[in-house]
Amino acid sequence: MNLSAPFINRPVATTLLSLAVVLVGILSFVLLPVAPLPQVDIPTISVSASLPGASPETMASSVATPLERALGSIAGVTEMTSRSTQGSTRITLQFDLSRDIDGAARDVQAAINASRSLLPTSLKSNPTYNKANPSSAPIMTLALTSDTLSQGQLYDIAATILAQRLAQVNGVGEVTVGGSSLPAVRVNLLPGALSNRGVSLDEVRQALAGANANRPKGVLENEDYHWQILASDQLNRAEQYRPLIVAWRDGAPVRLSDVARVEDSVEDLFQTGFSNDKPAILLIVRRQAAANIIETVDEVRRQLPQLNALLPGSVQMVVAQDRTPSIRASLHEAELTLIIAVGLVVLVTLLFLRRWRAAIIPSIAVPVSLVGTFTVMYFCGYTLNTISLMALIVATGFVVDDAIVVLENIMRHIEDGMPPREAALRGSREVGFTVLSMSLSLVAVFIPILLMGGIVGRLFREFAVTLSASVLVSLIVSLTLTPMLCARWLKREPDDAPPPNRIMRWSESGFAWLLLRYQSALRWALRHGVTMMLVLVGTIGLNVYLYGAISKGFFPEQDTGQLIGFFRVDQGTSFQATVPKLEYFRGVILKDPAVQSVTGFVGGRGGSNSSFMQIQLKPMSERGVPSEAVINRLRKQMANVAGANMFLVAQQDIRVGGRDSSGSYQYTLMASDLPVLRTWMPRVQRALAALPELTDVDTDTSDRGTQINLVIDREAATRLGVSMASISSVLNNSFSQRQVSTMYGPLNQYNVVMGVDQRFAEDAESLKLVDVITTNGDRVPLASFARFEVGTAPLSVSHQGLFVADTVSFSLAPGVSLGQATLAVENAIARIALPTDQIQAGFQGTAALLQTTLSQQPWLILAALVTMYIVLGILYESFIHPLTILSTLPSAGIGALLALEVLNTPFTLIALIGVFLLIGIVKKNAIMMVDFALDAQRHQKLSPSDAIFQACVTRFRPIMMTTMAAIFGALPLVLAIGAGAEIRQPLGITIVGGLVLSQLLTLFTTPVIYLYLDRLRLWGHTRFGRRGRRDDPELESL
Secondary structure (H helix, E strand, O other): OOOOHHHHHOHHHHHHHHHHHHHHHHHHHHHOOEOOOOOOOOOEEEEEEEOOOOOHHHHHHHHHHHHHHHHOOOOOEEEEEEEEEOOEEEEEEEEOOOOOHHHHHHHHHHHHHHHHHHOOOOOOOOOEEEOOOOOOOOOEEEEEEEOOOOHHHHHHHHHHHHHHHHHOOOOEEEEEEEOOOOEEEEEEEOHHHHHHHOOOHHHHHHHHHOOOOOOOOOEEEOOOOEEEOOOOOOOOOHHHHOOOEEEEEOOEEEEHHHHEEEEEEEOOOOEEEEEOOEEOEEEEEEEOOOOOHHHHHHHHHHHHHHHHHHOOOOEEEEEEEEOHHHHHHHHHHHHHHHHHHHHHHHHHHHHHHOOHHHHHHHHHHHHHHHHHHHHHHHHOOOOEOHHHHHHHHHHHHHHHHHHHHHHHHHHHHHHOOOOHHHHHHHHHHHHHHHHHHHHHHHHHHOHHHHOOOHHHHHHHHHHHHHHHHHHHHHHHHHHHHHHHHHHHHOOOOOOOOOOOOHHHHHHHHHHHHHHHHHHHHHHHHHHOHHHHHHHHHHHHHHHHHHHHHOOEOOOOOOOOOEEEEEEEEOOOOOHHHHHHHHHHHHHHHHHOOOEEEEEEEEEOOOOOOEEEEEEEEOOHHHHOOOHHHHHHHHHHHOOOOOOEEEEEEEOOOOOOOOOOOOOOEEEEEEEOOHHHHHHHHHHHHHHHHOOOOEEEEEEOOOOOEEEEEEEEOHHHHHHHOOOHHHHHHHHHHHHOOEEEEEEEOOOOEEEEEEEEOHHHOOOHHHHHHOEEEOOOOOEEEHHHOEEEEEEEEOOOEEEEOOEEEEEEEEEEOOOOOHHHHHHHHHHHHHHOOOOOOOOEEEEEHHHHHHHHHHHHHHHHHHHHHHHHHHHHHHHHOOOOHHHHHHOOHHHHHHHHHHHHHHOOOOEOHHHHHHHHHHHHHHHHHHHHHHHHHHHHHHHOOOOHHHHHHHHHHHOHHHHHHHHHHHHHHHHHHHOOOOOOHHHHHHHHHHHHHHHHHHHHHHHHHHHHHHHHHHHHHHHHHHHOOOHHHHOOHHHHOO
């Protein structure tokens, strides 16, 4: 049966069907969404709670722990981490990839509601959640600046108007407003004035709380009119609070202005933000898991004109950071690489076939196959991303193979004198099974990948399906359109007709010389079969050695054009001392010629010693150096700043884990006993910092913040009539920036913040000025029943699960792979003898995923080989011939690993994809040889040695064509220098290196193995008495 015959006989129908495929493919291409990578986001939800004035330990024990117990019972939670700092807690939940984010959000809200009774009663509002990973990089940052408005007024506009509107955009998961805080009336109490007038802090607090009311007052109504009752019960500005009477003493009023400075200010004085060299309020936009970055950013940009219209004329809003330009540039480079690859493949075809008519046919088959693949991608819900475009680039070398095999066989019959139509019918029938075997066996390689789970499975799946779809579309095209075009366009050239030009003549003479040399070398190889078998055994052993020796990584380090900066000062450093250091770092970064813009903010009272900074680099064409080189250059300039460090990390599209850290990778210690953890964490940090493979080693441990501990003489306090509650109340009123009253505005609510004047809240001596009111109403100095001890206290407390946890973060030294770094870390931990019975330690995030992937890689490759063997065995109805075909693989493996090693490229997931592709590519040579040899043995009654020799010589041209087409299809990946090249290069290096060495070896080893296995088959027939099958030449070949 000839599947191609109906299409050869009906050229119009075939042409129209192909045209329909192209038109639908073009429409699908236009409709395909664009993304940097396949959708591999882990569903993540962050829960936040705040309790102003509470210490990190209080937040961890009274807020984080009850919430964690409730949230930890949700189905599908794979990781739960929390970080508690001064007055706030954030819990990050990561779910199984199969978990729907909206369903998970409902469960989170239910858990928050269930835990409300266990939370402190002073918690003003319920904890809230966002469907975003707080540790993921922002997709966009907007900056608000003004020459006339204050930072508090700008923050009010950003938080009240802009953040709400941005959060409504589809795909936006969280909008963080930074750089200041909401406007407030600040009441800065003067301890001396309070003492002189005999006014307590609680009296002031109660007076302020009672100054505002916003309750219903009723209506008046008669038969004619209706009146609403209103009252002047709201105070909104500092000038309205100053005359407020807070107490009466000796018949005279004590007004607020007598005991305090009252001013219009902001809730939190200890925050600042900037954009380049100007103060600014920042709106940091993060996306939801699974949201498309390009679509989300485009939708935000469409909203900007409307948002600008809502702003006062004196306010400027600019896009300070945008993730999408580098994504678009990377995809543009990938599309350009695809076009170059198609052009190179067509050129290779022309050089080998030496006839324009023949070269045009595969030139049509390749675009039809690729464009038809877009339709499959659209209906699978895929995006046009770097991975899927890489699949299409590599596919150019595959899809042309089928067309070349069919075309070359038809041309051979035409050159032998057969009419084109008969040649097309016979040639397509002869190689139909060959083409089917090549395509199905290639698709079979990816079956194990399609069954994988987790992030690696999702990352691979889109590549595998896209490539498989292009191969299957190519199979259909090569059996329908290609033979029809051959029947219509090809003509027999006269025997004495010279090639059309000099290049073609050189190509023909060069190929004839190469074929002659190959025949001589092949005869030598067949005479020295033992030597060739030893070469095969050597390649297998060398594969094992090289795979163990090569450096390994998870995913190539992306150059997205954006850096994340983590600024850290010594623990216990005040906000006032932190800002000048931040200014220095900002100045250094802005002076770098590769930097386009810098945004960031720092904030948080109570010794908060870290901040967030985002750096936008100039396009690659302007800066000329990769982001890693920029980081190394800046690291040297910022290395010797006393009391401060700046850690820079290149932003990545794949973010694993919800832990925020100052390095690219994390190593976490967990324990149930906090003192044990605090004892071992410094030792682990010192051990890792000493490793030359690591740089920017840092820890999130903040246990050295300065504290003043009040040691209370309880007997003296009781004798004086002072309770513990009154002491806590006085301290809270004095030093917590306590929000004591609410002012209701038309769009938002604002607070009155009370505390002692900052001049009287600077050190331990300030506590001596604090008086406590006894049960008798007398004023007693705090120092009369307490002494003050200066010590250390944690600035943050972190949990993982329900265990206390500290994390060491690190980045890689130049030229070091992640695999080398993880091995060095494990050896360092083993040397310090970490007590594993008390502390659980391990990598987190990307480093942990690398370890899982490394353990799976050999099994994945083995599964691909077994699948290939099963498919080939089914197609050939033989146990022996699939072994001949699979014998081509070791040489390809050596070529790939050697190429990666020579070019100092780690063996990453992208390189692993290349290995799977090599398994599918190199066996095509053996399939073409084996098919022809079996046919010659069956129909021409040739001996096995004559049959395989004739097969190698006859199939030499299509073998060289298909291999060169695959090499030239992957060559643009190797030579890529534009945006996103760091992801594409490992794939190209693996394919080109594997194909070059495989082509040199398999043309000689495959025939020898064929003969040895044929002898093994005959011995097996003789040994086990299967003589009946040997009498049948059809079965004999099996």
